[in-house]
Amino acid sequence: MIKTMLQRLREEVLEANLELTRRGLVLYTFGNASGISREKGLIVIKPSGIPYENLGPEHLVVTDLGGKVVEGELRPSSDLPTHLFLYEAFPEIGGVAHTHSEYATAWAQARQPIPCLGTTHADSFHGPVPVTAAMTEQDIACSYEENTGRAIVRAMEHLDYKAVPAILVANHGPFTWGPDPGMAAHHAVILEAVARTAYLTITINPAAQPIGSALHDKHYLRKHGSNAYYGQKKGKK
Numbered sequence: 001m002i003k004t005m006l007q008r009l010r011e012e013v014l015e016a017n018l019e020l021t022r023r024g025l026v027l028y029t030f031g032n033a034s035g036i037s038r039e040k041g042l043i044v045i046k047p048s049g050i051p052y053e054n055l056g057p058e059h060l061v062v063t064d065l066g067g068k069v070v071e072g073e074l075r076p077s078s079d080l081p082t083h084l085f086l087y088e089a090f091p092e093i094g095g096v097a098h099t100h101s102e103y104a105t106a107w108a109q110a111r112q113p114i115p116c117l118g119t120t121h122a123d124s125f126h127g128p129v130p131v132t133a134a135m136t137e138q139d140i141a142c143s144y145e146e147n148t149g150r151a152i153v154r155a156m157e158h159l160d161y162k163a164v165p166a167i168l169v170a171n172h173g174p175f176t177w178g179p180d181p182g183m184a185a186h187h188a189v190i191l192e193a194v195a196r197t198a199y200l201t202i203t204i205n206p207a208a209q210p211i212g213s214a215l216h217d218k219h220y221l222r223k224h225g226s227n228a229y230y231g232q233k234k235g236k237k
């Protein structure tokens with residue numbers, strides 16, 4: 001019964017997971033995407049350790065908001081508690097994605113936020129992409145995945161999670177989110193491109209400066225918010 005009700009979300013989550021691998025963001029099984037039905041209070045997430053090429057909508061795992069498996073034979077991704085924490089803290093998100101994509105992970109390992117050096121970044125992320133504080137031994141020893149979520153939320157405390165839908169977890173890798181699973185994956189793809197270009201930019205010129213606020217706001221606000229005008233009007237084909 002639930003399977004039928006969540007069929008669409010299952011397909012969206014499957015598609016988000018496949019997008020991560022298609023774009024080369026995921027080695028083996030190092031990544032996961034999920035989606036939430038706020039209405040039903042249920043999460044759909046990739047199962048743990050299953051190769052993407054074998055993944056079908058029926059393999060995805062449905063859990064409640066406490067992480068209890070409601071439907072599915074397989075164990076959910078071990079990062080489920082991080083996803084759950086983000087869904088609770090960021091009430092308007094509908095999807096979460098996590099990868100160990102190369103350049104974003106390099107910034108995460110360097111524990112450096114990604115500065116906004118150009119308009120590709122400004123189009124999707126309104127400001128630098130932050131990095132969490134390093135986790136303590138205690139955070140790691142007990143409830144590690146949930147504490148990862150806690151570290152993310154702490155680092156986002158003074159930021160608008162809708163305007164900056166990405167974070168680097170120190171010494172680990174990126175988490176991204178969005179209004180649905182597809183947008184969460186999309187942000188993971190853009191983040192990797194932005195991380196790579198930022199790396200190249202400062203390699204060419206270590207003194208490269210962040211984009212000015214006028215250009216930054218112009219690019220972000222023409223795509224987002226009430227005065228957005230980029231692309232086609234909703235409903236137009």
Ligand SMILES: [Zn+2]
Binds near residue numbers: 030098099172
């Ligand atoms: Zn990871």
